[in-house]
Amino acid sequence: MKEIPALEHPVAAAADLGMGSPSGNAPSVTKRLSYIKERFIEVLLFLAAFSSVAITVGIVGTLLYESASFFAYVSLKEFLTGTLWTPLFASPRFGILPLITGTLVTTVVALVVALPIGTVVAIYLSEFAPSSVREIVKPALELLSAVPTVVYGYFALQFMSPLLQKLFPGLPTFNMLSAGVVMGIMIIPYVSSLSEDAMRAVPMSLREGAYAMGANRIITALKVVYPAALSGIVASYILAISRAIGETMIVAIAAGMQPNLTLDPREPAATITAFIVQVSLGDLPHGSIGYQSIFAAGVTLFIMTLIFNILGYILRKRFREVY
């Protein structure tokens, strides 16, 4: 028992040097200073992290504040059911439907391109390609999403549109089809990369089980791996949808700027995003109804993408918990 005081000594010394272990002694000044410094840094870092919440508050607040004055002037019923969108005309009409159909048609065209191709690429890279091929192809495909969208817009208008005009004679220069197709190619990597990650997370034993039952690679991929990775794959689809809805420059350049209530992708039509760009290019006085109309359009866009973002978030959470 006599060794105990001797043992206590180095611990107490350590405490005096400011190395933790509350020993009951009054903490020295240096120790308190370093504690204050540590706390100060932690608060700073927390504020940085919390700034992202401030940005969201800024987004939601601004959208609500500016569109509140819009909806004081235009009834929600007219906004949602009207079929004419001419906020800048002398006798303005405020039916958002033509912009929504424009957004939907370009999005659907993009998805028809991106989802099948992206899925096949993901299956190929995850289940078929040798790893050397995957190491090269994956970053190369990801470059597709690195290209500035304004360049894609140029490509859609100057390359894709003339190309499609050969397939569909009579196709106008500005049309939703070429914008949608190019947008679809742009979002292929969103689908393929995330889906491939989800499929590679499926344990090898599941595949081995299928092979042992005599299945070949493609059957294993489609009947075992794909369903097992489904929530991750669907999350990638949802990300693609949300990207396509919010994409701006490609449609603003190549799909035309006229609101047009149609479901035919061969026609030109403005999307919600293209309308916002078009109005912003002009010089609208702050507080005018035209100025407020872009915020009303923005709210609509924000709600549409928010729904898909939340869905995707829930699915990703689930996908993480499976294995």
Add this chain to the structure above:
Amino acid sequence: MSDFKRIIAKRKRQDFIFNIVGIMCTLVGIVTLGALLTDLLMDGLTRLNWTFLTSFPSRFAARAGILSSWVGTLLIMLVTALTAVPLGVSAGIYLEEYARKNWVTNLIEINIANLAGVPSIIYGLMALGLLVYQFKLGQSVLTGGLTLAFLILPIVIVATREALRTIPQGIREAAYALGSSKWQVVRHHLLPYSLGGTMTGIIIALSRAIGETAPLITIGALTFIAFLPPLPVTTQPPFLSIEWLWSPFSVLPIQMFNWVSRPDQDFVVNAAGAGLVLIVVTLLLNAIAILIRYRVRKRIKW
């Protein structure tokens, strides 16, 4: 027995066919990328010369250049990087190393995931209503830079967190065992070790910001600008000036957009020239990022 062989042959054929389909689909993306680059090169290479880089935009296509827009892009990127990097890296450190599991942390995490999915043009609307008109920052370089900084903040945060997560727990424990405080662990160990991963994320985020067009159009960036912002260096004391922060601006992608939407084919050629500059810068940044990632992966073996 022949039945058995036939089934096997059929299954092998299925695999073979899918292999071909897979390669074809992969090629769609690669071929498009190639077509896009060739298209730009064929249209724009003739315009790419020193005069194009050092001339202001003009009503005459042959005389128009991209001087004001590439200077604008450079200045905007400066503001964006100076804002987004410290903010994003700090936020990443907080969430990965400091944050306790409580509802505030949860809120921040959900919020960041959601911010990453907000369309870029919405950031532009926010900046227009809040920065331009509420905070009275005007349609300036400062507003543009801040807008893009907000836009890429989630990318920087996520990259920082992922880089920190790859550092083994043992490093932290070893530092603590030697008496380091939390900040000392972060400052002397975690930050240097995660630098490669964080840099990769920052470069990719900046390369995205360079190509962003919509939010800057929304806040009212000019499409025709025939002057340069004031120099950051002056002849009178204190020799440094922040006047340029308040200057109106244009950027490369907006200049390209302006030219591509004109019916005159000569201007479309200019657009291709501007696009070529833009895409070379973007691809270069991405190549640097890939290189850093590759070297980090090769060098560090925990």
